[in-house]
Amino acid sequence: MDRPFGLKVSGENIFPLDHIIVATAFDEKGARPEAAAEAVVRLAADLGIRRLLQPLLGSGDGGLDSIETAVKMWGAIKRAARSAGLDTITITTQSEAAFERLCAFGTDSIQEQGERQSSEAGSAETAVSEFLDGQGVTPDEELRRLLLLAGNLGPQRNPDHGQVSTSLMLFALVESGWKATNESPLDKAGQTFVDAVHGSARYMEVQNTYFDGREPKISFGIESPPVRGLSVNAPALLKTACDLAKLEHEHFLRPGHVAAAFPSQSRGRALTHLLDLGIDLRRMKELVDLAVQGDEQPGGPFPQPTGAVRESVHASAATTRPIARRVGGCCYVIDLHPTGCTVMRGTN
Amino acid sequence: MRAERTDKVFLVAKVGQTIISAALTDAPWRLPGDALVVPADADGSLQGSLARALRQAVASNGNRYRKPLMQPSPVVSLAWIAPLG
Numbered sequence: 001m002d003r004p005f006g007l008k009v010s011g012e013n014i015f016p017l018d019h020i021i022v023a024t025a026f027d028e029k030g031a032r033p034e035a036a037a038e039a040v041v042r043l044a045a046d047l048g049i050r051r052l053l054q055p056l057l058g059s060g061d062g063g064l065d066s067i068e069t070a071v072k073m074w075g076a077i078k079r080a081a082r083s084a085g086l087d088t089i090t091i092t093t094q095s096e097a098a099f100e101r102l103c104a105f106g107t108d109s110i111q112e113q114g115e116r117q118s119s120e121a122g123s124a125e126t127a128v129s130e131f132l133d134g135q136g137v138t139p140d141e142e143l144r145r146l147l148l149l150a151g152n153l154g155p156q157r158n159p160d161h162g163q164v165s166t167s168l169m170l171f172a173l174v175e176s177g178w179k180a181t182n183e184s185p186l187d188k189a190g191q192t193f194v195d196a197v198h199g200s201a202r203y204m205e206v207q208n209t210y211f212d213g214r215e216p217k218i219s220f221g222i223e224s225p226p227v228r229g230l231s232v233n234a235p236a237l238l239k240t241a242c243d244l245a246k247l248e249h250e251h252f253l254r255p256g257h258v259a260a261a262f263p264s265q266s267r268g269r270a271l272t273h274l275l276d277l278g279i280d281l282r283r284m285k286e287l288v289d290l291a292v293q294g295d296e297q298p299g300g301p302f303p304q305p306t307g308a309v310r311e312s313v314h315a316s317a318a319t320t321r322p323i324a325r326r327v328g329g330c331c332y333v334i335d336l337h338p339t340g341c342t343v344m345r346g347t348n
Numbered sequence: 349m350r351a352e353r354t355d356k357v358f359l360v361a362k363v364g365q366t367i368i369s370a371a372l373t374d375a376p377w378r379l380p381g382d383a384l385v386v387p388a389d390a391d392g393s394l395q396g397s398l399a400r401a402l403r404q405a406v407a408s409n410g411n412r413y414r415k416p417l418m419q420p421s422p423v424v425s426l427a428w429i430a431p432l433g
Contacts, residue, residue, distance in 0.1 A: 006383070015405075019383035026390035040385055053371075053381035060387065060397040081366040090357065090369045092376040094397075099356065102370035106360045133362045 004040045006047050019049055025058030025069070033057040033069045034076035041080035041089065050087040056098060066095035070102050106134055124151030124164045127229050128238065132253060135242040140252040145220055146176045151227060152219045157211050165231040166270035167210060169258060174198045175218050178255045185291035186244055190259030193284050200277040210273065233268030237261050247292055260288045355379065377402060 004023035023040050025033035036057050044052045056073060059066040070093065077089055093099050125147040129139055139147065150164055150172035157168070174197050180187035197203065207216070230238075240261035245253050263284035265271050274281060355373040362368070376398070377384050387396045394403075 004385070015377040015384075017377060017381065017384050021383055021385045022388045022392065022394070023385050024388045024390055024392065044383055047383070049383040051381040051383070053376045053379055053384045055376055055385055055387060055398055057385075057387045062387070062389075062396065077368065078361070078363050081363040081368060083364075084366065085364065086366050088367045088369065088381075090371050090376070090379055090381060091360075092371040092373055092379065094372070094374050096372060099358075099370055099372040102360060103358045106358070130362050133359065133367065136359050 004036065004043050006043055006049075019044075019047060021052075023057060025062055025064065031058055031062070031064055033059075033064065034072040037073040038076040038080045041077055041084045041086065044086060045084035052086055052089045053092060054089055055092045056095070059093070059095065059098070066093060066098040067101050070095075070098040074102060074105055106136075124148070124154070124168075124227050127164050127227050128234075131230060131235060131238055132242065135239065137242050137245055137251055137253045140254050142178065143253055143255050143258065146172050146178065146255050146258075148220050149176050149218065153216055154227065156214060156216045162228040163231040164227055164229070164234055166233050166237050166262075166265065166268040167273060169234070169237065170197070170262065170270045170273060171207065171210070171216070173255060173259055174203075175216065176220075176255075178259075180256055184248065184254075184256060186248060186260045186288070187254065187256030189284075189287040189291040190256035192287055193259050193262060193279075196279050196284065197274070197277060200279065202277050206273050206276050231268075233265070233270075237265055237268065237270070240264055244288075244292065260291065263288055374401065375405065377405065 004021050007020045007022065009017050009019060021040055021043060023036045025031050025036050027035070033056070037054065040054060041052065054073075054077065056066060056069045058064040059069040070091070073091065077091065081089060091102055093102070125139070125144055128147050132139055146169075147164070150168040153168050153171055153175075154164070173194055178194065180191040200206075208214075237258070238261075241253060241257040244257045244260055245251075250257075262270065262274065263279075263281045355371060355375075355378065357369055357371045357373075357379065359367060359369050371379055373379065384402075386394060386399050386402065388394050388399070389396065
């Protein structure tokens, strides 16, 4: 048996599946799970299947190394998926190590996507959302609005523009008039950053230079012209923003996360703008770090809360949490496994 | 049927219009999907661990779903796949 085949499931079934596909990783050339996986995806497309559940092939009783199999199948599935057009492909495994390796491809693909010169055109919002999908986060309404503006600013800088860049996101942040509306320390740090950019004496000069002397028209309409994707540096900025959102256990990415991500960028045209504007990036980065730590700094932009626990070490999370609650609620507890000790920083 | 709590699903990437996820599970048929791939041996026999687990899950759901073995291929029910191994 060298080719997968599909069996249509009929009648009343225990599980909500339309098809069973039988496939093997082994042929006359030996173990080739990647070839089988690619053939399965193509067969699924031919059968009109939209959601495919694809276990690792040959790594159970077949005796193949599960991580190696996962890596090979990932490459093959990714290649085949581009043209197959299925909605979802779920690669399943019982191996924790193989699962972790597959999850790590989510990080690897960021760089790939950043360097990809896609020929597919979509809105700036779509380009960013596709990237964020890979990070497991979703842009909130306010960020979507901001991305519409970024998409509209692009052609005003260059009619042949084709990418969502860090510069466009920076100017969209400032020109959108975004204001932090919640109590998130990260949003406050982001607000401080945006205020510093907008308040710079050189802001108009830098903006004029970027837009070749034309004053950009601010529009949040959905007439954004198509873009090819993200610039080379945009994924790094968005990745940092996603990491900040995840630190807050937040599924939605907000403009505040993006603003707070700018000070830690080490490259990109936006960095040049920020240096030209005279922004103290080191100070801004410190504010973001403090926001992440849930710490407060006297004289800083965040008021010192009453009853704050600066930092304390306890035997275990079980003892730390009640203490934190007594002084007004725990920000977070870090488990110093395997010693069992915990460190608690800040409360609010 | 929704995945049980012990299943972990992670969205890895979006390639074109396809979302590719990874799932840590011993029962992939519980995940949302239209088709399940069942790994076979080189000769096509369904003796692997997933095929065995699927048979067991089908069997544990009782006989009410069972259909005659002579049902014409390639149309099968999930209960019917049990004797294939």
